[in-house]
Amino acid sequence: MGDRCTVTIRGCDLMSYFSDMTNLCWFLEPELEDAIKNLHGAVGNAATEDRYIVVGTGSTQLCQAAIHALSSLAGTNPVSVVAAAPFYSTYVEETTYVRSGMYNWEGDAWSFDKKGPYIELVTSPNNPDGTIRETVVNRPDDDEAKVIHDFAYYWPHYTPITRRQDHDIMLFTFSKITGHAGSRIGWALVKDKEVAKKMVEYIIVNSIGVSKESQVRTAKILNVLKETCKSESESDNFFKYGREMMKDRWEKLREVVKESDAFTLPKYPEAFCNYFGKSLESYPAFAWLGTKEETDLASELRRHKVLCRAGERCGSDKKHVRVSMLSREDDFNAFLERLANMKAH
């Protein structure tokens, strides 16, 4: 995108802790708030009206802020935290490392049957396996049932945008839209004022707000992204470009897996994408690779110099691993080659 995304920050800019004292989330830069709303509006993946936007140091900090907020507002503590396996393994660390008395990680939501307040983390498309998810603990009349929707990957280069999501707490992250992980910018769209307030309180004590430099750069880049949504050209429209790249990688990977008889990959149903206006496939950010043999797939891959996250860490089994589909071109091609060589043995 050349110079369109360049930002220049003068020495005297962005010095204060405060961005907008009239906003409940007073450390959120107004231009970032606008850019977030505009991008969701252009893509149609989430409702932003009648919601509070809370900015975080990545969605990592926001997920913890949301769990903290819901727990402090729950009738009793500790609150159970669950996610349906296979789940994002980092949820385990996030909910255990400070040994909080406010919540307990209770593991796989499929087998959860504890009484009392609980929070279900729903990641859709799911990390690590790319499936479309809804809640699996169904206690619809239960006031103590809370849900955090992690929509990090709900963008049109990865998955068909089938509906405009409008859940109570929705998490998004800059890093999984354009790859700007170094900026550490995430945001939450939050319906309930008290929950938003508690999340803001958490972020104040945790880090007194969020980098302003990252916020203004994110705003700039999201604005450019939104502009490109209007373009019909594949080289100009970011999501078109990204979808073609993901498609290419997935086709190559599926080809290697098909040639082999050793591995498995999930199949994803086509669905009508409101953004592209046609029926489309899913090209998740991670491949949830399985083996047909009775082996420890993570160790096997590591022996062949392929880095991955073991399925067991995600609440699954030794026969599955998570591999990134977002690596640099050279790394991705090396991965394909090494995988192709493995099948030969």
Place this chain on the structure above:
Amino acid sequence: MGDRCTVTIRGCDLMSYFSDMTNLCWFLEPELEDAIKNLHGAVGNAATEDRYIVVGTGSTQLCQAAIHALSSLAGTNPVSVVAAAPFYSTYVEETTYVRSGMYNWEGDAWSFDKKGPYIELVTSPNNPDGTIRETVVNRPDDDEAKVIHDFAYYWPHYTPITRRQDHDIMLFTFSKITGHAGSRIGWALVKDKEVAKKMVEYIIVNSIGVSKESQVRTAKILNVLKETCKSESESDNFFKYGREMMKDRWEKLREVVKESDAFTLPKYPEAFCNYFGKSLESYPAFAWLGTKEETDLASELRRHKVLCRAGERCGSDKKHVRVSMLSREDDFNAFLERLANMKAH
């Protein structure tokens, strides 16, 4: 400083989570590490050799990372956390909000006598009262005694640099050097490798590292600062300029307090400053204002539209408050005026 501190960041810069995989703190930008070392070298306020530098989202995140690290390495949990009153009131929130089972806030270090492992937070110059501090819980032969030195205000515009500090864990923050609070950049100088590792682990789970945009901007500005240290001119040398500004404000405040007979301010001894090469006074970032009358000073000030932090929140009494000396010129002058009017009543 005009354009000397301007940074320009292109769209494709700083995208990765990683800054330097060979560094224990792999999310620390090498140029920031260099800038930190060079500035401490030029100012002479802290030893950086044979230490690990851990970057954080403000020293707020680092203080929590350090408490977390020391607690996970302690023989038993919970570890007691104390600070000598009057203390930085935020320490209370930082050590209680997640209700961790790893540590407990035990309040004023002066009255602390609990057995078992403990961490003493030593802030010097102290926030809120500007005094020079050392540890007050003295158990020198105790393996379970750990200290975190918060040197946020140990810079030559505030206080004479009397020695090159070389403690085990020393915290610094960009916000209190130049006022760039919005960048949320702090750093810890850490002697022990295991402690540094655990701090890095904490920051990984808490926020997967620290904004790269803030890091490169901080590096740029610290480099300019360091360059100005060579200048004899008061308008070019940042710390000279800052010291003159602080001196001017303190003299004005002392004048108002002297005219009145209602208020008190601490006196600070002169000391030889190695940076300026002469004996100098202290001009702390906060005024620890007291009243001679039996009143609730914070309420009294608020009635006169002066914002402050109540002494009780800092482990002190109703007769003291903390007032910022770093406000904008107009706000500071309004403060002086309102204070002068109060004495008349």
